[in-house]
Amino acid sequence: MDFPVTRSFVCSYGPGKLLKRSEKPSTELERLNLLITPLIRNGQSVHQIYLTHANEMTCSEKTLYNYIDASLFDVRNIDLPRKVKYRPRYKKPEFKIDRGCRIGRNYEDFKKYREGHPDTQIVEMDSVLGNKGGKVLLTVHFVNTSLMLAFLRDANTSQSVIDSLDAIYRLLGRECFENLFPVILTDNGSEFSNPRLMEYGPSGKDILRTRIFYCDPSSPYQKGSIEVNHELIRRVLPKGTSFDNLTQPDIFKMMNHINSYKRNKLNGRSPYEMFRFCYGEGILQKLGCLPIASENIVLKPRLLKHST
Incomplete structure (x- = not known):
């Protein structure tokens, strides 16, 4: 079915997915994504990447794992060299970007x-x-x-x-x-x-x-x-x-x-x-x-x- 009058929205939103991120990072998450994703896809571990690029990191190594768990990067747990081999021992709590998000907004x-x-x-x-x-x-x-x-x-x-x-x-x-x-x-x-x-x-x-x-x-x-x-x-x-x-x-x-x-x-x-x-x-x-x-x-x- 054709949607002629929706074309302006589809062009900006994209059929079936969101707008692609700009190649130039506009947020800190995008900058980290552009840094670590290619290296993980080359078989490097998060630990190795963190040690090599420590001066470029604005968060802890654990936070990087949390971001990957929360699907905030273009790589997933299955892309990590070792993590996919281990079964989680407990159900993890929901990951929140800003744990103080409700302050002044409840x-x-x-x-x-x-x-x-x-x-x-x-x-x-x-x-x-x-x-x-x-x-x-x-x-x-x-x-x-x-x-x-x-x-x-x-x-x-x-x-x-x-x-x-x-x-x-x-x-x-x-x-x-x-x-x-x-x-x-x-x-x-x-x-x-x-x-x-x-x-x-x-x-x-x-x-x-x-x-x-x-x-x-x-x-x-x-x-x-x-x-x-x-x-x-x-x-x-x-x-x-x-x-x-x-x-x-x-x-x-x-x-x-x-x-x-x-x-x-x-x-x-x-x-x-x-x-x-x-x-x-x-x-x-x-x-x-x-x-x-x-x-x-x-x-x-x-x-x-x-x-x-």
């Missing part, structure tokens, strides 16, 4: 911010998982209109979330992005543990583009709107379905059907219609959104049967 802080800014529109953000270790979705839900966007990611990493937000920012421009994303509420998943780069962009020190807040642990009801909308995704992609053969145009197609589905809470209107009324159709087209006639809406796995 749910109490969110409520206080809303008290001072009652008219601020809220965006909820989450992940929908396919098979373990495979592709995942980043979901973005505009609470005031019930419109939800979804972006396919190759792995459930912090960097892939940052790349997704950066792609949307470049596509919409600063003014439009800040208008649509003043506040993002998300959960405590490790993929959301680098708020600085989500809030400020690739350099982490530019002008604030959004504010990140976190729900309390084990409290998905605090972002209940997006959780309810996930049920519609699961009608098309039931739990246990692999996302590995899906592409971003497939995800656009699914979300177009979901966003055209009329809701009682919107007085019989669809999220697409509500968003168009509030923000205009031009933004919808940039984001890859198209209306689907009511009689043509399909919320069954057969909608993407060729890809799953």
Whole structure:
């Protein structure tokens, strides 16, 4: 199926994967990735690389292993000379880029911010998982209109979330992005543990583009709107379905059907219609959104049967 009006987004986002990193490193993680990945692929150990390039390292050797465990580099544990031979003795805790990410951003802080800014529109953000270790979705839900966007990611990493937000920012421009994303509420998943780069962009020190807040642990009801909308995704992609053969145009197609589905809470209107009324159709087209006639809406796995 052709998506002519989504071409601007697909060109910047890339079919089925995120934007490729620039050859010139723009973050410290990218610089480390460019340094160690070729050497590991040549059969060198992390220890050997660390000893040889100690003066170029800004973290410990253990942190490098943590980055590889968290899939933040282009190499994986299976690429390491010895580590793959050993069975883990215990289940490792979730790896968080910034363990202090919730300071000043917890749910109490969110409520206080809303008290001072009652008219601020809220965006909820989450992940929908396919098979373990495979592709995942980043979901973005505009609470005031019930419109939800979804972006396919190759792995459930912090960097892939940052790349997704950066792609949307470049596509919409600063003014439009800040208008649509003043506040993002998300959960405590490790993929959301680098708020600085989500809030400020690739350099982490530019002008604030959004504010990140976190729900309390084990409290998905605090972002209940997006959780309810996930049920519609699961009608098309039931739990246990692999996302590995899906592409971003497939995800656009699914979300177009979901966003055209009329809701009682919107007085019989669809999220697409509500968003168009509030923000205009031009933004919808940039984001890859198209209306689907009511009689043509399909919320069954057969909608993407060729890809799953």
